[in-house]
Amino acid sequence: MLEVGCGHGFVTRELVRRAGGTVTAVDLDADAVFAARAHAKGPDLLLAAADARKLPFADGSFDLVFFQNTLMWIDPAEDALKEAARVLQTGGALVALEPDYGGMIEEPDLGLRNIWLDALERAGADPVIGRRLPQLAEDVGLDPWVEFAHIPRAAESDELALLEELPLTMGQRRLLEGARGIIAGAQGSWSVFLHVPYVLLVTPGA
Template identity: 35%
Template sequence: MTTTEDFQVSVEAAEQYEARFVPAIFAEWAPLLCDIAGVRTGQAVLDVACGTGIAARTAAERVGPTGRVTGVDLNEGMLAVARRVRPDLEWRQGDVAALPFADGSFDVALCQMALMFFPDQLAALREMVRVARPGGVVALAVPASLDAQPAYGPFVDMAVRAAGSQAASLLGAYWACGDLVVLSDLVASARLEVTDTWTHLGTAAFDSPGQLAATEVEGSPLVDRISADVYARIRAGAEDVLAPFVGPTGRLDAPLRGHLVAARVPGG
């Protein structure tokens, strides 16, 4: 599996990601990822492509003062926000294709909602295997395929009609690793033993469909690639296609299906 989209964002966009994406979506998945990985007291944990650090922060609560948590990300904007939120944790700039850590440095390597963005996903998994100790764990969370998304499927279709190839490339990339069979085969190809898989139906919770649209657009490079008129059409279209998931107060609870995979590193 490979992708060509580059998701570099500014500090301002990273702040939007932390303020909007994290409470609306990713805070639900970080405990599930730590659960399937078996993160526990005293472990050394790496959060790969950590973004603003929600998985790292969740892991830090579990490993306690005797453990160690490190977040690594290619994007300095994301790391700037991560350092602001949790200055006590270690944050490193680095490429998943060449992680800046010695072999066997961690008990657990986590990767939440990021595998689909890596240019070479197999190479990235092999790097996670390298930096995890023999017998350690690599655990992933990814969104399920777009055709399994009752809310995001119609939203992305609408956004692509409004914005064309810019939206297709960026919003389509999220779902690229969503076939669980293909994903498990990919993990096994990295010389990992798949030990557990879960499929979870979560919720993307927003004050309104327009807020979901704003989060998707402003939390990614798409905001810099479309006109104000196109952006307005996407926000208006979101009100229509997401109406089935809006409650009496106007709040949007959009179902979001995803997969979690845990795998054991050879040896140990």
């Protein structure tokens, strides 16, 4: 199988555990690939730096191509989907799991949804890729099956870790610190509820 956009390898590690075969994981960022070597290991794991829009693999090389939180960072995402379809074997499956921050639910309203949307856009990501994913797949000739995949749970402060790494204004950082305090005070109870919907797309190889 091929994982596109492996980042630091946290998902890769789980894929290696579950795959029962060779896992090839790629990311455009060579530093991320280097970090992934520390988090994901195994004799059947291959790691490489590669552009999702121009994969260095022959047609029909993989029985499964997997994206998670990756297509939101690729412009245009259609090019990555085309490449995934090209390297996918007949009868294989393309699987993508991508968020839609435009559909984020927060109770009470801590202002986090607007911060996520603004910060992701300024970082070059598409924060509403989830809702666009089915049409993008159809546009490149794929036949998608779609469902929502993320299970709601009580808010935890670690959910804000990625947000802290994004380009934020001073005002947004103040709001974020206030939200972190409120979430920490809730101590995992449902008094604070954050939910980002994830779209799961599965499409068969041609």
